[in-house]
Amino acid sequence: MSEGEPKQLKMLDESFWQDHEARLRNNLGQPCCTLSGISTGLITMPGDFAVVIHGEHECASCFHHEGASMHRFFCVGLNEDDFTGGETREKLTECLRLVATEVKPSVIFVLGACPVEVIGDRFEITVAKLEKETGVPMRALHTSGLKVGTQAAMLDWMWETLADLPPIPEERMKWVNGPGYFGEGDFRDDVRRPPNLERSMNLIGLPEVRRGTPPEWMEILQALELDVISSVPFGADLDVWRSMSHARKTFVADKRLYPKLFEVLEGHGQEIVEVPLPIGVDQTRRFYETICNAFDVPLSKLDSVIEERQSAAQEALDAFKVRVGGIRMAMGIRMYNNYRADQLAYEGLGDVDALAEMGFDLTILVQGPPEERMRARFAETFAYLGCTLPFDIFPEPWGLASRLKEGGFDAAYLADHCRIEAREAQVPMVPLRTLQPYFAGVENNLIRMAKTLEEVLDL
């Protein structure tokens, strides 16, 4: 190597590295492995199903082993000889037969892994054979990390698969909300009736409500005589997914994200309607209004149902806003790879309106490549979403401390792994997407903000 070579090599490295970083960051959010994403979705979902990972044991490490269905996960455990010899069928057959006959689930999802894809294993043939032999429905999905895709595309694929399972017949279908339902599986049989399908809906991609609290919409939509067949993904079990085809309309936070799922639902004659993420007073109001408009419910009726909650939330908000007085807050986006629909909705901007109505002077910090061409792309996206806030781009979370200091921010709303950076900058931080939804969440959000930011409020 000549004297000048290392320097030149490093310059080439830099351009190669930047090109590849940009290639990934051009995508919406961070890149995603479909095996990891779908396993994460299924392991947390209750229901009478099993999952078989068709790969090596190492592949089963690519998701957290916690959730309602963790005991129903199996791994074929292929080794080098199986792959190099192309002999994967025998173990898969044995595994599927054991799961089908001993666990007896209503459906088995078979998920592929990278080595299986590399050798071109057409395992769907084995799966189809075993489905026929055992009578247990099975779905073969060629998941892997090879085709680097987006989290939204992964969710769309998983949800399409679930929604496309044979529906539960109308008379036995599961529905989550209607007269006599009080949340957490608590029904009062004396007032329960079958849902009115003409006034029924699915809700997709809404934020998770703190465990143990029924979402506010249950009571409000009941009062409006609207029935909810499914709310997915949070809290939904397999039967909920298999019932959603019976609804008449589907309301979704960010309609652009799930085209395959909507193809299935539209095939059942459903109308797909976009709603805002119901965080904060204004967005929650618009969420309910959109639903009412779609079902021709007079807004005067909505007003009478929500008046008390909305006024209480607005009152708390007004009092808080006075204290905030234009505090400068940095809000991060594109920082997570956690497969959460509410995080992915509206490019992560779903909380912006709620923070703005609290009185914060917001600046968006976008995790991404800092080149000018990307700045222009982000600007276009923000304009499309109607967001006119100032924004800045940072390449990775480590080093955010100096950016927070230099930017003169008083507070931050960032991914939870940025706590150390925020602490270093001495900027109080609230973790992203922890604001609670609906009118019911407003007061809690304000309390949390007030406690976290008490050092900078009222200055």
Place this chain on the structure above:
Amino acid sequence: MATLEDYALKSLHLAKMTGVMMGVHAIRDAFLLMHTGVGCKYKTASQIAQHDWATHPNKKEGWTQVGDRAVIKGSADRIGVFARSWADRRNPGFMAVVSALFLELTGEDFSDAVKKAAAEDDFPCPMEFISTGGAVGDFFTGYGEMLLSVSRSIDWDTEEKRAGEVSIMGHMFTRYEADQRADVAQIKGLLKALGLAAGPIFFSGSDYADLSRAGGSEHNLAFPYASKRVSRRLKKITGREWSPVHLPIGIEGTSRWLREVAEVTGADKGRCESYIETQSRKVRDQASKIRERYAGQAVAVIADAPLAAGLCSMLDEFGFRPMFVGLRDQSLGNEKLFRDWLAKDGVELPAEAEVIVRPSLNQIRDRFITMVEERNISGVFASSTDLNLFQNLPMRRYQPWQVQVGFPTTHYHVTYAIPTFGYAGVVSMAQRILDRLLNGHA
């Protein structure tokens, strides 16, 4: 003929790559470069992030961004580029590079690519390739491979030895929170009590530079996380014997540990016995608070063999009866190590006690259902993965009291020193158990 259990997801189904990352995480300035698919990113920092609230592991890993095109075109060339770029950005003391089976199937020589990149004059730190493809081995195998890789990069031919200094190989350090730091402090304190000084501990959250001093230690101990296989290879790499010792857990376990260390280092045995006498008397007093009130309660322990053995020994001292034991490891000696340890501590499991090797989550769930139905187990010591099964049992009205141990413990975090090791570990565990017992469970 295989059974359903052979295919079911295990209590600890994390594999080698996660183990390597744990080793990387446990060296303050190490870095992991993953020459893998995008899904492998979830096997590493992501598995540790919720377990460690003190230091976020994300900062210590990079990915060569291999996708389908790179597999077809050949991917080995990417390693040098990404290694140099990340070294520039992070300035690590040590860099480990791992690959995945699907890439190794292409027949490219990644080890050679790493060697070449590491050999460049201006590459700033030692860099080692660790193959994580293949079906053999578990999480602890990966951690062991990190022990070996780091050891390979160190100069062991130091002439001058620091008298009385003890290096330790095979300590499992999973997070920078105060409980794990306290365990390291306990090891140091116990050695000091013997008149010895702790040298580098592989791994303990120290910098690589600190570990690289290990060649100068006079004595060398191997904890059980340096398995027999790893210890054999360590002997070849380092040219020295690594004396195996168990973990200093429980009163008897800690006392035995001190005696064994005194024996292999030639430390003053009178001093050792005097220390044991004073400390164990104090701690027995503390343990008696539980023993006098709750002796006889049946408990379950689900942990890797070394930890399970130490806990069962300690729990026996509290008067508890370990009736169900699940051993989560595949490579640390498993049931043999477990039973040998208990025998050395003079602990006999109840005749009806059940010991299961590598139990699946499915199997543990079945046992939990029985525990809840028959109320035959009062307390459970297990990782947050295992204990999560309780959250989704069909009947949840009764639950045994639960203490999170091992990895991961995502619902147990600490703000002050709560060790598991040493005599102080007995007192700390007694308090943790009392907190559960008195919280409406007893």
